[in-house]
Amino acid sequence: MSNRQEHPHFNDWFQTRGITEVECLVTDLTGILKGKIMPAGKYLGGGRPRLPDSIFIQTVTGGYPDDDDIHFWNPAERDMELVPDPNAIFLVPWADDATAQIIHDCHYLTGEPVELSPRHVLKRVLSFYEARGWKPIVAPEVEFFLVKTNTDSDYPLEPPIGRNGRQESSRQSFSIDAVNEFDPLFEEMYDYCDAMNLDLDTLIHEEGAGQMEVNFQHGDPLRLADQVVMFKRALRETALRHGMYATFMAKPMANEPGSSMHLHQSLLDAESGDNLFAGENGKSSRLFQQFIGGLQHYLPSAMPLLAPNVNSYRRLMRTETSGSAPTNVEWGTDNRTVGLRVPVSTPEATRVENRLAGADANPYLVMAASLACGYLGMLGQLEPRPPMIGSAWSGGHTLPDDIRPALDMLSACQPLAEVLGERFTNSYLAVKRAEHREYFQVISSWEREHLLLRV
Numbered sequence: 001m002s003n004r005q006e007h008p009h010f011n012d013w014f015q016t017r018g019i020t021e022v023e024c025l026v027t028d029l030t031g032i033l034k035g036k037i038m039p040a041g042k043y044l045g046g047g048r049p050r051l052p053d054s055i056f057i058q059t060v061t062g063g064y065p066d067d068d069d070i071h072f073w074n075p076a077e078r079d080m081e082l083v084p085d086p087n088a089i090f091l092v093p094w095a096d097d098a099t100a101q102i103i104h105d106c107h108y109l110t111g112e113p114v115e116l117s118p119r120h121v122l123k124r125v126l127s128f129y130e131a132r133g134w135k136p137i138v139a140p141e142v143e144f145f146l147v148k149t150n151t152d153s154d155y156p157l158e159p160p161i162g163r164n165g166r167q168e169s170s171r172q173s174f175s176i177d178a179v180n181e182f183d184p185l186f187e188e189m190y191d192y193c194d195a196m197n198l199d200l201d202t203l204i205h206e207e208g209a210g211q212m213e214v215n216f217q218h219g220d221p222l223r224l225a226d227q228v229v230m231f232k233r234a235l236r237e238t239a240l241r242h243g244m245y246a247t248f249m250a251k252p253m254a255n256e257p258g259s260s261m262h263l264h265q266s267l268l269d270a271e272s273g274d275n276l277f278a279g280e281n282g283k284s285s286r287l288f289q290q291f292i293g294g295l296q297h298y299l300p301s302a303m304p305l306l307a308p309n310v311n312s313y314r315r316l317m318r319t320e321t322s323g324s325a326p327t328n329v330e331w332g333t334d335n336r337t338v339g340l341r342v343p344v345s346t347p348e349a350t351r352v353e354n355r356l357a358g359a360d361a362n363p364y365l366v367m368a369a370s371l372a373c374g375y376l377g378m379l380g381q382l383e384p385r386p387p388m389i390g391s392a393w394s395g396g397h398t399l400p401d402d403i404r405p406a407l408d409m410l411s412a413c414q415p416l417a418e419v420l421g422e423r424f425t426n427s428y429l430a431v432k433r434a435e436h437r438e439y440f441q442v443i444s445s446w447e448r449e450h451l452l453l454r455v
Ligand SMILES: NC(=O)CC[C@H](N)C(=O)O
Pocket: 143, 206, 207, 257, 258, 259, 260, 315, 323, 324, 325, 326, 336, 355
């Protein structure tokens, strides 16, 4: 296990920036950052923060699964030691005191890694690739809405007010002027992202009112999952400073499209750096076909990781406002009606874009799940169905339409559990089932409106 004092990197990094405080961070199953704050001197002196491993069996509201669901669980909460990744250190640009935020892995005091940690799950999937000399490369695209601040959760969200004093209205897709309405916010967002060394590429206005998308440069999956987590935090903070909320909820407003986290994926030979998805004569390779075959076969069962909330499935429902959110796992070239789009590219840039994940999903788990499905396809040499030409909206192989059937499919899929880790998969299922039970206990305004005085 690495000891912080063995990383002169931390000393230098802290000294150059005069760091006085450290935020020791871990992402839980739902993608929420948990952790501890420590004085920098204590951290450099080898002080190791600890957390109980129960943070990995908590619902988004902080609840826990029932005893029935956690029969696999050792009820004694075990302490975990937080072990920093020297490559995952970022400045906190908005802090008054010079503060570092560091993403940590979790180890039991006996030294073994905690299999329940989403970051560990991604590392585990990557280790299967590494063993075969394969290096996956990803590029995430994250959509989000800026909305007016709203403290009443019963009141529907509204689009934000821009510099011109007017509320955003929809159909401003790709409008530069509509982005400029929020210039002060985005300038600060870029300043923060620069200070944090995040590899942002483009920013565009998306289909919805106040909906934007940020693209990341392609690179190593672990690094990019770290960056997405950091980006979400930085953007939420920036928006608050400008009197707005930034939300990554999958479908925050019924009359607007939802927000996705598309994931471009390619595969390099770890030694030569060649793209293994590029075949002969400008065609794609057999491995590429099998990777897509794996996505088609296993993604429906992996949906709880890509669409983890009840709300996520509202984005994937075909309605007048669903925009280009996918409803199937078909593939096609330059086709945005399919879940798996192959962009037109040079052979070296051959890749597939998985369009299924919502922006609400945990980036470690989206990358782990999608790469696990592709890996299983290559391992089992699965052939994809023929590519979709034209619209796939009214056909194709469909996806589970709600979190409950999706959870049932995941629990029946042994190959995925083996790649993601059995203990992780079981506890994830238990947490998500508990969350659904919490949700189901809430009587909605729709029910009061239509049932209270009528049935
Ligand atoms: N850029 C796009 O293709 C829009 C994606 C759409 N917002 C979704 O939820 O999937």
